[in-house]
Amino acid sequence: MQTDIRFPIGLLFTIVGVLIMVYGIFTRGAEMYQRSLGININIWAGVCLTAFGALMLAMAIIAQSKDRAAIAGK
Amino acid sequence: MHIQVGVIDYAIMAIYVAFVMGIGWVLKRSMKTSSDFLTSGKSIPAWITGLAFISTNLGALEVIGMGASGAKYGITTCHFYWVGAIPAMVFLGVFMMPFYYGSKARSVPEYLKLRFNEKTRGFNAITFAIMTIFASGISMFAMAKLMEILLGWNFNVSILVSAIIVLVYTGLGGLTSAIYNEVLQFFLIVAGFVPLVFLALKSAGGWGQVQARLHVVATNGGFSSDAWTRSWAHMGSPAANPMGINWFALVMGLGFVLSFGYWCTNFLVVQRAMAAKSMSAARNTPLIGAIPKMFIPILVILPGMIAIALTSRSGSGFAIPKLADGTLDYNNTIPLMLGHFLPSGVLGLGLTALMASFMSGMAGNVTAFNTVWTYDIYQSYIKPGQSDKHYLRMGQIATVFGTIVSMGAAYLAANFNNIMDFLQLIFAFVNAPLFATFLLGMFWKRATGNAAFIGLMSGTFSAAIHHGLTQPAGATSLIKGGWLGHVVYTYPSEMAQNFWTALFAWTICFVVTIVLSFTTRQKKTDADLTGLVYSLTPRIKETGVPWYSQPATLGTIVVAVAVVLNIIFW
Numbered sequence: 001m002q003t004d005i006r007f008p009i010g011l012l013f014t015i016v017g018v019l020i021m022v023y024g025i026f027t028r029g030a031e032m033y034q035r036s037l038g039i040n041i042n043i044w045a046g047v048c049l050t051a052f053g054a055l056m057l058a059m060a061i062i063a064q065s066k067d068r069a070a071i072a073g074k
Numbered sequence: 075m076h077i078q079v080g081v082i083d084y085a086i087m088a089i090y091v092a093f094v095m096g097i098g099w100v101l102k103r104s105m106k107t108s109s110d111f112l113t114s115g116k117s118i119p120a121w122i123t124g125l126a127f128i129s130t131n132l133g134a135l136e137v138i139g140m141g142a143s144g145a146k147y148g149i150t151t152c153h154f155y156w157v158g159a160i161p162a163m164v165f166l167g168v169f170m171m172p173f174y175y176g177s178k179a180r181s182v183p184e185y186l187k188l189r190f191n192e193k194t195r196g197f198n199a200i201t202f203a204i205m206t207i208f209a210s211g212i213s214m215f216a217m218a219k220l221m222e223i224l225l226g227w228n229f230n231v232s233i234l235v236s237a238i239i240v241l242v243y244t245g246l247g248g249l250t251s252a253i254y255n256e257v258l259q260f261f262l263i264v265a266g267f268v269p270l271v272f273l274a275l276k277s278a279g280g281w282g283q284v285q286a287r288l289h290v291v292a293t294n295g296g297f298s299s300d301a302w303t304r305s306w307a308h309m310g311s312p313a314a315n316p317m318g319i320n321w322f323a324l325v326m327g328l329g330f331v332l333s334f335g336y337w338c339t340n341f342l343v344v345q346r347a348m349a350a351k352s353m354s355a356a357r358n359t360p361l362i363g364a365i366p367k368m369f370i371p372i373l374v375i376l377p378g379m380i381a382i383a384l385t386s387r388s389g390s391g392f393a394i395p396k397l398a399d400g401t402l403d404y405n406n407t408i409p410l411m412l413g414h415f416l417p418s419g420v421l422g423l424g425l426t427a428l429m430a431s432f433m434s435g436m437a438g439n440v441t442a443f444n445t446v447w448t449y450d451i452y453q454s455y456i457k458p459g460q461s462d463k464h465y466l467r468m469g470q471i472a473t474v475f476g477t478i479v480s481m482g483a484a485y486l487a488a489n490f491n492n493i494m495d496f497l498q499l500i501f502a503f504v505n506a507p508l509f510a511t512f513l514l515g516m517f518w519k520r521a522t523g524n525a526a527f528i529g530l531m532s533g534t535f536s537a538a539i540h541h542g543l544t545q546p547a548g549a550t551s552l553i554k555g556g557w558l559g560h561v562v563y564t565y566p567s568e569m570a571q572n573f574w575t576a577l578f579a580w581t582i583c584f585v586v587t588i589v590l591s592f593t594t595r596q597k598k599t600d601a602d603l604t605g606l607v608y609s610l611t612p613r614i615k616e617t618g619v620p621w622y623s624q625p626a627t628l629g630t631i632v633v634a635v636a637v638v639l640n641i642i643f644w
Contacts, residue, residue, distance in 0.1 A: 003100050005122055005254050009261060012093045016086055020419045023082050032417040037277055041269050042419035049265055049423075 006060035013053030021046025077224050077413035083422030090262070090426045094243050094433070097254050101247030108465040111248035112445040113180055114349035118250070122257055123355065124362030127163075127346040128370070129256035132263065133435030134428050135216055137374050141408035144371075144378025145385075145394060147316045148288060148302025149643055151378075152371045156305075157329040159367055160636045162337035163360040166347070168629045170338055172614055173516050174348055175356040177605050181348075182341040183450040189515045189606045191523030191597075192454075194530065198508070199450035202341060203443055205501045207476060209342075210439035211483020212494060217432035218484065224409050225425075233484055240436045241477045244444075245470060249349060252434070252441040256346075259430040260366075266412075266420075266427030267373040273415040274380040277391070287383035292316075294386070302379065305643045318547075318567025327573025331580040335509040342442045354619050361628040368636055374408070381407045436480065444472035495553045499541070506576040507533020507583030514587050519607045523597060525590035533583025540578045546571045 024042025027033075033040055105111045143151040179185040183202065187195035218232035243251045278284045288302040295301070301308050301315055308314040309321040319327075337343060337360070347359035384390040385402070392414050397403045412424040448469045453460075487494045511530050514521040542558035546568040549555060555571060565571040604610045621627055 003097075003104075005257055008093055008097050008254070009258055012089070012258065013261070013265070016089060016423065019082070019085065019089075020423065023419045027417075027419075030417075035415055035417050036269075036273050036420075039273070041273065041417065045265070045269050045420050045423065052261075052265075 004060045004063060006056045006063075010053045010056030010058075010060060013049050014057065015053075017046050017049030017051075017053050019046075021050060076226055077409070077421070078418070079225055079421065079425070080418035082418050083425060086419075086422035087426050087429060090430065091239060093258070094239060094255055094430075097258075098243030098246035098251045101251045101254070104250070105246075105248055105466075108448065108462050108469055109180075110250075111466055111469045112441075112448060113345075114249045114253065116349060117351050118253060118349050118355075120350055120355035120358040120362055122253065123346050123350045123359040125260045125366070126253040126256040127343055127359050127363040128367045129260045129263075129431075129434060130343055130346060130438040131159075132260070132370065132431060133213055133438075134220075134431040135213060135435065137263070137428065137431055138216075138220075138405070138408050140371075140374040141378035141381070141411075142404035144375035145382040145402075145404050145407050146378075148292070148379055148382075149305045149375070150309075150315055150317050151375045152305055152639075152643065153324060153328065155367060155371050156636050156640055157324060158333040159337060160364050160632060161329060162333040163364045163367065164629045164632055165334065166338045166344070167357045167360040167364075168625050169608075170512070170516060171347060171357040171360070171625075172353070172611065173606055173608075174344060175350070175353055176611065176614075180449050181445055182339060182344055183446060185606070186511075186515070186526075187450075187454075189598075189603070190511075190521075190526045194511070194523060194527045195450060196455070197527070197530065199446050199454075201501070201504045203446050203451065205504075206342065206439040206443040206446075207479050208483050208494070208497055208501075210436045210443070210476070210480040212487055213432055213435040213439070214480055214484040215487040217429070219488075220406075220409060220428075223406070224413065229488070233481055236433060236436065237477050237481050240433055240440060241474060244437050244440050244477075245473045248469070248473075249345070249441045249445070252437040253346060253349060255430070255437060256434045259427070259434045262423070262427040262430050263373065266424035267377070269420050270412060270415055270424060271373060271376055271380075274377055274384075274411060277415070278380050278383055284380055284383045287386050288379065291382055291386050302382075303643075306640065307644060312566040312570060317569055318565075319570045319573060323570055323573040323577070327577045331506060331509060331576040332573065334513075335505050335576070335580075339508045339512050340505075341446060342438055345442055345445065353614060354623070354625065357625040358623065358628060361625060361632055364632045365635075368632075368639060377411050378404075378407050381411055436477075440473060440476045440480065443476045444469050447472045447476070492553060499553065502572070502575070503534045503537040503541070503579065506537045506579035510580050510584040510587060514584070514591075515607070517608045518591075519600070519603055519609055520596060521587060521591045522594045524594045525587045528590055529583045529587030532586045533579040536582040537575050537579035540575050541571075544571055544574070 020042050024040050024046055028040060109115050140151060174185060177185060177188055179188055183195045183199035186198050214233055214236055217236055218229045221227040221232045222229045243255060275281065285303050289299040292301040293299050295316065297314065297316060298308065309324060312318045312320050347356050350356040350359050381392065381394055384392040385394045394402045394404060394407055412421065416424050448465055452468055453465060507530055510533065511526050515526060541555050543560065543562040544565060545556040545561050546554055546565045554568065565574065600610055
């Protein structure tokens with residue numbers, strides 16, 4: 001069986017999401033947010049990316065445990 | 075015009091590169107046969123091949139080009155998606171995939187061999203192999219150039235580093251690795267471009283304000299005020315819309331010949347569908363891909379439209395830069411928007427998305443090249459009858475070789491701009507008639523091998539003649555046409571000339587193939603053609619597939635949504 005692609009996608013988006021979110025929290029009020037019209041877009045994007053990453057990981061893990069159960073059942 | 079890039083942005087790019095190589099490394103374990111490496115062993119679920127199917131085409135050149143066209147032509151650019159992709163993708167999934175996937179062909183050229191004869195396959199395989207290498211080289215060149223302009227990176231280092239990364243992940247994990255990275259790229263593009271579109275829209279004051287400004291842009295350009303915001307209303311005559319084409323050239327040239335020729339016969343995209351794990355997954359691949367495809371204009375065309383709207387309002391803070399002659403330099407609109415609106419952090423995400431699409435543009439071509447090279451050229455003409463291990467080895471060598479030659483092509487593009495334009499023109503001549511050959515091959519059992527070959531040749535030849543006798547308005551170089559020394563007709567735009575060239579070549583190929591099929595002997599028996607031609611292939615019964623995920627249902631839904639989109643933005 002091939003590697004479930006949702007693992008690398010989930011992992012990448014979770015890592016990058018957390019990174020951007022933490023960076024956003026530490027740079028609150030920084031001058032560069034004038035570019036993004038005063039919105040701390042890093043926190044928002046970070047939260048969304050992390051949520052998406054976690055969802056992908058969860059789906060991969062559920063699929064994997066179902067596979068295992070199916071094999072154990074036989 | 076350098077963009078300010080922080081440490082965090084580089085960190086995000088580095089994480090992405092590490093993942094890409096890691097995926098290749100993990101997949102290496104399952105690369106045991108040449109088929110695992112070159113065709114993914116037909117094992118991948120439809121949603122993955124579907125996203126890969128549209129991502130291969132969503133290279134960075136496409137992303138940047140669509141943004142530029144959005145600024146230049148407005149919403150009519152969406153026709154490249156709604157007219158120029160969706161119908162062909164549905165046709166491929168519903169009608170053509172059964173013959174590609176159901177026959178024993180491992181590539182598009184191999185189908186031509188089974189259906190027609192060796193020389194038709196040889197012609198297609200060789201032109202395709204050369205074309206993919208150059209496409210990969212152009213992608214590499216464009217990436218290095220862009221990184222040099224925007225980030226100040228060294229051109230040579232960019233070429234070398236991107237080639238090494240692509241080589242590592244395609245060389246280790248083959249087609250599966252390329253497909254996985256295309257899916258990753260798709261999500262990265264969405265993640266990087268949604269913040270851009272959101273901020274740009276907000277800065278312009280919402281869609282209503284953008285429309286109001288686009289009315290000014292259109293009026294200033296000498297068109298009716300809604301020429302940038304309505305996609306069909308001004309297609310009556312070429313002079314009424316900024317693209318300079320009418321609806322007939324659009325529908326027949328782009329929507330029929332060019333689009334079906336690309337989506338239905340180009341092995342680069344068809345290969346993704348052929349890697350699917352079952353017949354219904356293969357048929358659903360382009361149909362699943364079509365759903366996000368319809369909405370990609372929001373991510374790539376809309377930013378360009380907002381950019382021109384902002385440019386037209388003084389004091390908006392963003393303006394597309396001007397060239398020396400005072401006209402706007404549309405080419406870098408998208409990267410400049412990224413640099414203007416995104417702060418460090420999200421900016422890294424946007425740049426990673428661009429980088430990812432450049433690399434998957436290269437990787438897609440390299441993986442299509444190594445398959446055609448190994449199966450259609452090496453195994454067929456150079457060394458037939460070897461063990462599978464031998465061909466797996468050859469596939470890997472072809473990957474290395476293909477990447478190195480692409481680097482050469484990148485430098486060729488850097489030094490001789492005209493050579494690349496010239497080559498692209500030749501390939502356009504070769505590709506334009508191809509869909510006529512496939513259409514007759516798949517749906518008319520009387521079409522013969524010799525007729526197909528001569529039809530294809532005459533189509534290509536007539537495309538060249540047509541191009542040599544016509545010119546777009548304002549052409550200054552022979553590469554744009556008229557090189558036969560006598561201009562019979564002048565088209566209002568280059569796009570109109572391209573569409574008509576394609577239409578012309580297709581018609582010649584279609585007619586010549588039919589006429590010659592009646593006068594040449596069919597060497598293939600009905601038994602030979604079973605599984606390759608519509609009338610001789612038993613209908614597929616989709617048993618065990620729920621009604622909502624059957625190709626016919628999905629295809630109908632996709633077409634209905636596309637029609638609604640066209641009506642909304644009529």
